[in-house]
Amino acid sequence: MPSFYEKPLFRYPIYSLIIITIVSVLINIYFNWVTGTVSVFILGVILYFLKRADSKIRKELDEYISTLSYRLKKVGEEALLEMPIGILVFNDQYYIEWANPFMASCFNESTLVGRSLYDICEAVVPLVKQEVDTETVTLHERKFNVVIKREDKLLYFFDVTEQIQIEKQYENERTVLAYIFLDNYDDLTQGLDDQTKSTMNSEVTSLLNRWAQQYGIFLKRISSERFIGVLNEHILSDLEASKFSILDVIREKTAVHSISLTLSIGIGAAVSSLKELGDLAQSSLDLALGRGGDQVAIKQPNGKVKFYGGKTNPIEKRTRVRARVISHALKEIITESSNVMIMGHKFPDMDSIGAAIGILKVTQANQKDGFVVIDSDQIGSSVKRLIAEIKKYEELWSRFITPEEALEIVQDDTLLVVVDTHKPSMVIEEKLVNKIENIVVIDHHRRGEEFIKDPLLVYMEPYASSTAELVTELLEYQPKRLKINMIEATALLAGITVDTKSFSLRTGARTFDAASYLRAKGADTVLVQKFLKETADHYIKRARLIQHTAFYKHGIAIAVMPGDEVDEHFDQVIIAQAADSLLSMSEVEASFAVARRDDHTVCISARSLGEVNVQMIMEALEGGGHLTNAATQLTDISVKETLRRLKAAIDEYFEGGIQR
Numbered sequence: 001m002p003s004f005y006e007k008p009l010f011r012y013p014i015y016s017l018i019i020i021t022i023v024s025v026l027i028n029i030y031f032n033w034v035t036g037t038v039s040v041f042i043l044g045v046i047l048y049f050l051k052r053a054d055s056k057i058r059k060e061l062d063e064y065i066s067t068l069s070y071r072l073k074k075v076g077e078e079a080l081l082e083m084p085i086g087i088l089v090f091n092d093q094y095y096i097e098w099a100n101p102f103m104a105s106c107f108n109e110s111t112l113v114g115r116s117l118y119d120i121c122e123a124v125v126p127l128v129k130q131e132v133d134t135e136t137v138t139l140h141e142r143k144f145n146v147v148i149k150r151e152d153k154l155l156y157f158f159d160v161t162e163q164i165q166i167e168k169q170y171e172n173e174r175t176v177l178a179y180i181f182l183d184n185y186d187d188l189t190q191g192l193d194d195q196t197k198s199t200m201n202s203e204v205t206s207l208l209n210r211w212a213q214q215y216g217i218f219l220k221r222i223s224s225e226r227f228i229g230v231l232n233e234h235i236l237s238d239l240e241a242s243k244f245s246i247l248d249v250i251r252e253k254t255a256v257h258s259i260s261l262t263l264s265i266g267i268g269a270a271v272s273s274l275k276e277l278g279d280l281a282q283s284s285l286d287l288a289l290g291r292g293g294d295q296v297a298i299k300q301p302n303g304k305v306k307f308y309g310g311k312t313n314p315i316e317k318r319t320r321v322r323a324r325v326i327s328h329a330l331k332e333i334i335t336e337s338s339n340v341m342i343m344g345h346k347f348p349d350m351d352s353i354g355a356a357i358g359i360l361k362v363t364q365a366n367q368k369d370g371f372v373v374i375d376s377d378q379i380g381s382s383v384k385r386l387i388a389e390i391k392k393y394e395e396l397w398s399r400f401i402t403p404e405e406a407l408e409i410v411q412d413d414t415l416l417v418v419v420d421t422h423k424p425s426m427v428i429e430e431k432l433v434n435k436i437e438n439i440v441v442i443d444h445h446r447r448g449e450e451f452i453k454d455p456l457l458v459y460m461e462p463y464a465s466s467t468a469e470l471v472t473e474l475l476e477y478q479p480k481r482l483k484i485n486m487i488e489a490t491a492l493l494a495g496i497t498v499d500t501k502s503f504s505l506r507t508g509a510r511t512f513d514a515a516s517y518l519r520a521k522g523a524d525t526v527l528v529q530k531f532l533k534e535t536a537d538h539y540i541k542r543a544r545l546i547q548h549t550a551f552y553k554h555g556i557a558i559a560v561m562p563g564d565e566v567d568e569h570f571d572q573v574i575i576a577q578a579a580d581s582l583l584s585m586s587e588v589e590a591s592f593a594v595a596r597r598d599d600h601t602v603c604i605s606a607r608s609l610g611e612v613n614v615q616m617i618m619e620a621l622e623g624g625g626h627l628t629n630a631a632t633q634l635t636d637i638s639v640k641e642t643l644r645r646l647k648a649a650i651d652e653y654f655e656g657g658i659q660r
Helices: 008-031 033-082 101-106 124-129 161-172 185-189 194-215 233-241 246-255 274-290 321-335 350-365 381-390 403-409 430-435 467-476 486-499 509-520 525-531 536-547 572-583 614-619 639-654
Strands: 085-090 096-099 134-139 142-149 154-159 175-182 218-221 226-232 263-268 295-299 305-309 339-343 369-373 415-419 438-443 457-460 549-551 556-560 590-596 601-608 629-635
Touching: 085 101, 101 154, 124 134, 124 142, 142 161, 161 233, 175 233, 175 274, 185 194, 194 218, 194 226, 194 233, 194 246, 226 233, 246 263, 246 305, 263 274, 274 295, 274 305, 321 350, 321 438, 321 457, 321 467, 339 350, 339 403, 350 369, 350 381, 350 415, 350 467, 350 486, 369 403, 381 486, 381 525, 403 430, 415 430, 438 467, 467 486, 467 509, 486 509, 486 525, 536 556, 536 572, 556 572, 556 639, 572 590, 572 601, 590 639, 601 614, 601 639, 614 629, 614 639
Parallel strands: 263 295, 339 369, 339 415, 415 438, 438 457, 556 590
Antiparallel strands: 085 096, 085 154, 134 142, 142 154, 175 226, 175 263, 218 226, 295 305, 549 556, 590 601, 601 629
């Protein structure tokens, strides 16, 4: 070890000083030998003491370094053996070659040497094989953060049990806000006397208060039809475990008095800001109401939503006030636009085309240019017959354009009206949704997570039989400058007929009112039936699909065409018709038809008589639709795997409700 004075910064100045001193002494001797002799003596004494000082410093430094090395070594040994960090060395066969005492103490054993990793911490072995650098595992009911040094075959175990418990406690105690809405309170109380109304209010409030007290929720009624609830994440977990049974309690208890009252609950959670909680809760409530009510929506900050309930048919409204207000609002938006683009969903059906023609008529009634966007490559056989009939009317057919033509004539103040869907990914041309700022959405499906961003106007009524029904009502409140001709009225009636299965499903009083209005305007019912006719080839394919039907559970029939083994593809209309046919069989409450549409896509069509909410089942498979009529399309998947996922979704639904 070099001494302090041997370091470069100090060695050369001392040597220089000594040389200068010696030269001075020699010069002094030359001129005065007496003084020079004294100087030599003094210089020798100085050099002697310098040497002694250097030796002493060198010795002290060596002793210090030796002591420091020992201390550091001792600290390292104590850290290795006594600190509460598990250290484990293993070989290529995953046998333990060495483990520190703390690691052994975690397993209540004196030593772990010679044991296999598979025996003591099997969860770690896959992590080593998967080249994971760090992961949290559970060992003997404690949580450890494992750091893997693969090259050294070394594992470090950091006990993070308390940290995770604190994090869990923090999450459990975070505030959750709930908005509770009595869906049809106004409609039910309109015809009630004061005493009956008071009794109903008292019973509903009592039921909700008992529910809140049971789970520890602060509940406050803020209006005749609204409550606000304050809870935490732990209580929310308990409510989710119960599948929000309060929905069923309110519905069943009020039904005893011939009052069908339902709840909708919007919940905001997983954020610390109270303002954000309020926004999430209100957004969740809007989503629950947009899906027909009688359900709970829990919206997360990342946009994901969980749904509970929603198993009953939405209650039809008794008033046309909303239709009139929406119609007038739509009129104002159209008059402020330069032109109007109207677009439905991919592979449009009768309802989509009929509703688009109805909105085109609304546009023309307000003296604006309107165009229906359609892709000829996405038209089924029944719609082709409708299009063939439309082509006979040149004035109407000239209003149909391709997506490419639509993109070319879009202006800054162009209005886009999306009908029969509310999902951007489902429209015929998504580029139009991204390019046009002013958008109106008209749909009869229950609202899903995916939704067109910031529309000017939304008219979504899940109780309606079809979008064509909604558009027909809007037409009734528009200026009467233009009369609806036969083909336009027939297209709208065809949309209603298809979606109601010839007025057998999802029909209310307003459905027949809309059909009556269209019939009065010249709608041809015989022509509608011609549109709905199928070819012999389609009939045979549908029968072949139905032939592969098996009953699953709870009156559910599933027809599956083994498309992976049979080189045959099915039209989406055929798959839907197969599901419709199954529903007409005895003891069938819900039906599902599964078949391959092309090499990359497997389709599922779902139908129900109302007892089973097929929309929720299809939403679990990335689809959607209506309570009694829904569908989905899965890409790059086998028919066998599709069937497995379908059965899993059905099981989850009947176990208490699907959540996403």
